[in-house]
Amino acid sequence: PYYHVDGELVPASRATVRVDDRGFRYGDAAFETLRAYGGTTFEWDAHAARLEATCDALELTHGLSRADLLSRIDEALSANDLADAYVRLSITRGVQPGKLTPDPDVEPTVVVYVGSLPRGGLEGTPVWDGPAALETVETRRIPNDAVPAAAKTHNYLNGILARQELEGGDEALLRDEEGYVAEGATSNVFFVEDGVLYTPTIDGPVLPGITRRLVLECADDAGIPVEEGRYRPERLRNADSVFLTNTTWELRPVGSMDGVTLEEDGLMRDDDPTDDDRIFETLSRMYD
Numbered sequence: 367p368y369y370h371v372d373g374e375l376v377p378a379s380r381a382t383v384r385v386d387d388r389g390f391r392y393g394d395a396a397f398e399t400l401r402a403y404g405g406t407t408f409e410w411d412a413h414a415a416r417l418e419a420t421c422d423a424l425e426l427t428h429g430l431s432r433a434d435l436l437s438r439i440d441e442a443l444s445a446n447d448l449a450d451a452y453v454r455l456s457i458t459r460g461v462q463p464g465k466l467t468p469d470p471d472v473e474p475t476v477v478v479y480v481g482s483l484p485r486g487g488l489e490g491t492p493v494w495d496g497p498a499a500l501e502t503v504e505t506r507r508i509p510n511d512a513v514p515a516a517a518k519t520h521n522y523l524n525g526i527l528a529r530q531e532l533e534g535g536d537e538a539l540l541r542d543e544e545g546y547v548a549e550g551a552t553s554n555v556f557f558v559e560d561g562v563l564y565t566p567t568i569d570g571p572v573l574p575g576i577t578r579r580l581v582l583e584c585a586d587d588a589g590i591p592v593e594e595g596r597y598r599p600e601r602l603r604n605a606d607s608v609f610l611t612n613t614t615w616e617l618r619p620v621g622s623m624d625g626v627t628l629e630e631d632g633l634m635r636d637d638d639p640t641d642d643d644r645i646f647e648t649l650s651r652m653y654d
């Protein structure tokens with residue numbers, strides 16, 4: 367495989383970042399996880415906009431246009447002959463030994479990592495093995511005025527600590543400081559109750575997921591009523607169905623929450639599952 371490092375395609379074995387890179391030393395970096403379908407980067411403008419928002423929050427200027435960044439992704443995809451792929455784009459504040467205060471003259475480090483990932487959606491092969499076991503954890507999603515939850519930085523310790531708490535489950539459910547559901551360690555969360563689709567508001571400490579927004583738009587188009595709000599974990603445990611979203615998983619049903627089975631097939635448990643099935647299917651169709 368070949369990866370893109372600082373504007374050059376290099377074989378994987380030589381695709382390295384220096385030990386005095388600020389992304390390594392301090393997590394001083396912005397990133398995006400994307401997917402390519404049929405050789406085209408999915409929702410590029412949305413990812414590029416979120417990356418710009420992260421860079422603004424970190425006051426990290428890299429001087430590369432959206433077109434430059436996209437062409438590096440395209441080059442990495444073609445060099446590896448990949449059409450359906452996982453793409454990770456990272457921009458660190460660059461190599462700067464010694465001090466915490468950023469030197470404005472340092473060149474950023476730009477890395478594009480790609481790997482094969484088959485098509486998902488209802489017709490394809492989802493990357494997940496089956497419905498997720500979701501566990502509510504004690505680690506909280508802490509809002510931080512300096513680094514907002516909306517910034518996607520290399521510092522993922524919040525999610526890592528949450529994942530380490532798992533007792534055999536697949537995804538950790540983080541609450542905010544007041545106990546309301548925020549999101550998964552690397553996913554946004556939705557639930558369906560009586561035909562209404564609910565998801566925690568991004569006014570709380572929640573990453574504004576690109577998949578989350580697509581699901582909300584798709585629900586709107588399909589005439590599915592939506593509410594964004596603040597919910598306790600009990601609401602999810604008692605819901606007709608629960609699912610998670612992120613770029614790699616797309617839509618992933620939740621089969622159990624805190625050890626309580628929601629439904630054998632991971633989707634529904636009300637007497638008339640048609641509505642929930644229909645909603646999950648309608649929303650998943652956007653990938654087909």
Ligand code: PLP
Nearest residue numbers: 552553554573575576577612613
């Ligand atoms: N929330 C967190 C904390 C994440 O890390 C991610 C993605 O990795 C998501 C939500 C989902 O975001 P997206 O749909 O843009 O992949």
